[in-house]
Amino acid sequence: MSAPAVAQTVDPATQAVPDDAAPADGETIVVTGSRLGGLQLQQASPIAVVSAQDFALSGQPNVENVLKDLPQLVPSTTGASNNPGGGVATADLRGLGSTRTLVLVDNRRYVAYDSNQVVDLNTIPAGLIERVDIVSGGRSAVYGSDAISGVINFVMKKDFSGAEVNANYRINEAGDGGTFNGNLLLGGNFEDGRGNATVYFDYTKRNGILQSARDYSRQAQVDDGEGGLIAGGSGSIEGTRFAIGGVNRKFEPDGSFSAYSAATDAYNYAPSNYLQVPQERFLMSAQTHYDVSDALTVYAEGQFINNRVKNQLAPTPFTGSVSLDADSSFLSAGSRALLQGLDTDGDGFVTSTIYRRLSEVGNRVSSLDNTAYRTVLGAKGDIGGGWNYDAYYSYSRTKSIESQTGNVSRSRVLQALRTTYDTGGNLVCSDTSNGCVPLNIFGAGNISDAAAAFITIPVQNSSTISEQVASASISNRELFDLGAGLVGIVFGTEYRREQGSYNPDFSLSSGDVVGFNAGEGLGGGYNVKEVYTEVAVPLLADLPFVKKLEVNGAYRYSYYSTAAKSVNTCSGGAVWSLIDDIALRGQYSRAVRAPTVSDLFSGASQDFPAATDPCTTAVALTNTNLNASCLSNGVAASVIGTAYDGGSTQIQTVNGGNPALREETSDTYTAGIVLQPRFLPGFSFTADYYKIKIANYISTVGTTNLIRACYGDADNGYTPYDASYCGSLPRDANSFAITDAANTLANTGA
Template identity: 40%
Template structure:
């Protein structure tokens, strides 16, 4: 049934050998054959199920807008991984990709409308797919791209039809039935001779039992080589400086291989000591000169004083994947059919970061470190110790003579890279039965079980306790005072291998009856009224299992975290109704859906979702459509039961901003929350731009609710055969959105100190008790920010899709004297993409047309993808144009152009060219080049002081980057990229 639907709905694309990129989910005709009338019945008379509905019907449409990506688009774009094509759709903001090294976890995720991967439901053949983590997100690496027949993208809440997680929309990957044997492979290589990717696959499909059964089995191997940031000139240097008020320069981390000690003023926060004193000379000389820096900010800004961490980070992550599976169905008799699906995936992806930076407070025993210091440096430590002892005596507090607490910053380059290997093993099995009930009804029931297990092994971590023991004399003494001073024995004494695992499982049992109320119809010309009703049971379970080192927080390098273990189940009843009305040449279709979900005790309980839609075609050439959806998303396992884990988000501490002490209210509030008197306004109380905080789940969460509607039209003029146009306005509003309490650490600090300014407010109470010493927020007792129903999201805009096919009177490869031309366009205008971090406050992050620290990935106002294909007998020539509109920085309070920075990323265009040759009925060869004009972030030019003297283009971002000086999931970082593939069928 699925194949029949796609052959009808995508007739132009299949006849013209892959010309259509994203066509509306409607019937279309070839240039020589008029399109089916809008709202007409399937000419084959066969009942089908379309994405966005469970009603088996003859009509090919729903009121919900659907974009369809054909299998040919994957072939013409040279995309082996599903993410590469899906992320070019204008409805999608890139999630985790093959360029996500930090952050990244070796997966590829799908993020519709920028509302988050957890709010996008992924289906395969109309049924839920396996997820991989406690957030219940699907890894697109597990879907066999070479078997795709089409991908349906339905935007708009679809919880009434599919249940939770469909709050932003649904993406349905349809797999084809194979007849015979298909063997194929592809090889890709960048113009620079790196980043090789190769894939081989095979599939065998056949009928059996005298045609009563059909089965397809398949296998694939995929391998992707790594590319380091040091392999591209634009990403070889970590660039920055704008947020410190300096020119763009060779930047990096102030955690240097030479090491820095910073005295914070004593554990009691006493003020009679020289807080902020640093020991160690600038640059390569490191310790040994006795130079003291009194301005840490200047130290951070100097180009020569910073460690360039960029070259050893991955630009493209290495990957190795094995994929096996199959699906089959068997006619039992009387129209009843049993079916089964099974799949297995082994996926290995590695990430790499620069050597571990140790930052934090440590007790330094002077006698232990004396052998590693010259007399002048040691004398300074003795002076600090003596001053501390004297001050403690005046304060009447206990003292530990010979021991001083320092804030230590030291890049442990002697250990080599931090390497992180994820190996995921996932399988899914499904069995079901479907068939008729009398003349008017059909049933479908199935059970699915999936399980994913991830093993994560980390190299290059430092044990905090062993590092402390090396400084206080209780362990092997370590020499951190200068570059290359750690001996192999010292490295062995402080390094630790860590590992963790994830186990996720999903069970689904669904039964649905659909059909008509006999021959009952509203008018004589109308199809019968259709309906569907049924029930579903789902059980979700997930675990995060860290080893002892990670769970205890003893690891420095990769973030530590506590275990997570939780599950929930839900029982649901749902129903749909479709009322078609035909009168003359006009057509009216009314639809409705509702679902009641009862979640297990201790979670959200019972919730309703519902939807209604209408389509009206006054004449066959044009149709108007509208739909409203109330959708919900239940909190996932990680949000409910997630163990606490430490993170280091970028944040501005208002108490560390110069001049804060001059605001009486702010000064008093800072002191009340733990800042030492006299230290308000001192930048030393924020020794790092990244501030530690603990994050975790919250068992008291409730559901998110979404109200969304779409209004649009479909135009298929009969006087222009082959042309179809759809335009739809979409509007989402999500209330009680689950996010980090307070809107995140930076938002919490702002609300506490600048907005509410009340020590008793929940925002200030999150900070109280988290400051130590002179008031710095450190890893010793960081704020705890759990998940909460705190945010609100609003998204709106217009989607436009155009497809046109015709013949042109010119041919090189056939004697017909003509060839086929197929044009397609799919674009989105984002009117609004707003995030309210905390409901009830006017603070809003307006992200349409923005990018940056708050909005993240660029969300342009305009984004489109178009393709022109010429099919001349056996030869197809295809050109793709990808456009990402300009975006501006999301921080209205800082003008980056004052610091040689970036306030705006210009509009971005890529061109791709592909040739495909069908040598015969069995062999097709395809070759192409993506990013034809080698559009990349430009290569900066530096002066003798490391300052950038020339910024070639706006893609080179500096401080505004996500990673690699740009946003590598949005803007191409490979450059001109070639591929060749072959497919053999017999």
């Protein structure tokens, strides 16, 4: 069904309701999907429209909460996204990813929030929105890169006059998560209506909700292997799990040890995470235009946005091979005896892989401060003979500063674990530099405040993304008439430059920080030069079974400074109105998505995706193929089929960019029917089919898929699909667990 529409004009003679009632004299309605304009239901591609009234009646302070209910969009990053999150809201048409959905404001690119060049919907001033057009299907020939799944265009009010003040406060049924929003809209005409200036101010504050506040989210859950869910968690526990020779044990608070059970001892990390991310945002927007003459209208606009968000994760899980002091006074007599018995070289230390949740340090908190601004300067006008021009320059820039607390220095943990006794018989660090304090990890709650302070490391990183666009076009919507209507054509050229950087502090870039967001920096950019054209040609009209037949076509040539180089996109479609009540439509589009700054230039970084090591499962004991694969990849026969990784549901993975990436290309087909029966004034029904196929799809293979390729799965009897992927899944020599799975970006397929 089409989106709800505002009241429309009814023809008193026929009682028919024209689609998007006819424009007044001199007024041009431009609906997204074509630079030549047109009415919503007379386009070859499906278009849904959300009106300003829909936003007003929703009472929602954020744009995301209105658009997320549309069936064309699938869930993406929202205010409920904590890991990753950032407090942004993104649009994902047809489930192909937010980077494949082009978001425009008044047919122009808007400010991105990060180096993936994705727009945060909540930086768009909701109080200025006239309507939102959602176009499904590739639109790269018309608008350029990124429009693979479609376009979302926010059309803003142009001539607001008066003052409007709004304020609302929302609270959840449970009585928490309150959100306040207030905004002020001021506008006025001048010079007898030849000019207008409008300013808009908006403030939003949203309280956070922890997952511990809800029954359904306070417990981490995992697949039980039979289609259900059971309580799960991380193998990095507060009491320290340690593995020597594949045998898993845990320390008790008194320094003694006991057997570790993944079913009962796994750490529940869920309660500390946010279910609703706290946010504070200030937004200011201004726009103006002035008609110097029919041939010249100058216009300008600008936005300033400051967005502050917190994300929170459970305390840092420390995993790695360490040297344990076999004679430490932190240990019970039984634990000392165990370690001393394993000290085969007599140096007083035993090498062991440990899994410790450093709860004494506190939760990991990321405080993100995003500041963005955008300016547009342009001119347009009528130069005679039906020809119009529009030229503008825009510049946008976003800078993000992220401060993290609760992070831990790996080097200091290793330093604080290697202990000895001083002349007074006191346990001290073997290396006392930097004020080292011995670290008692042998039991939950045993780390002293001084030791926690020693291993804690505050970190900060910053990132910027900037975009410059210079665009010019000339169009004629009344070129000539073939007898069925006026032919329209547009020619244009565009230059766009994207530049981004990510600058972690030394602790992050060196890899010394244990936890999240560790990784190398990013720096780079690219430019693209483009020319394009679009034409709409009415061929037939007022014939039997052909009330109107119109065809359209578009072509764009782009030259990228990256490996993509020369890129061609095109589209063609037709609308066939059999009678006033029934129309058929179809469109073919070749669209592209060029790799983003992040895709091309991001450095290596750590991630902990959900994945299961198949060699820990019971089937690894009974399936000959899987058992052989586990042995050949370094898992000891004695631990196959056991939870030697502590029952962990996450696998440490390394991600990164790739400057050799080529552009994605897609072929999109849409076909549909439009019904507007005259006997039902105001009613319209549309049904559309779409098919989108993407080649050179930019993605990581995924840790789960790497594992599946290396070890096979139940569907093929655990025969490896491609054993070469096993090299991307290195294992720890002591615990045999998969660590640092290599998962960098690639043009993966279709």
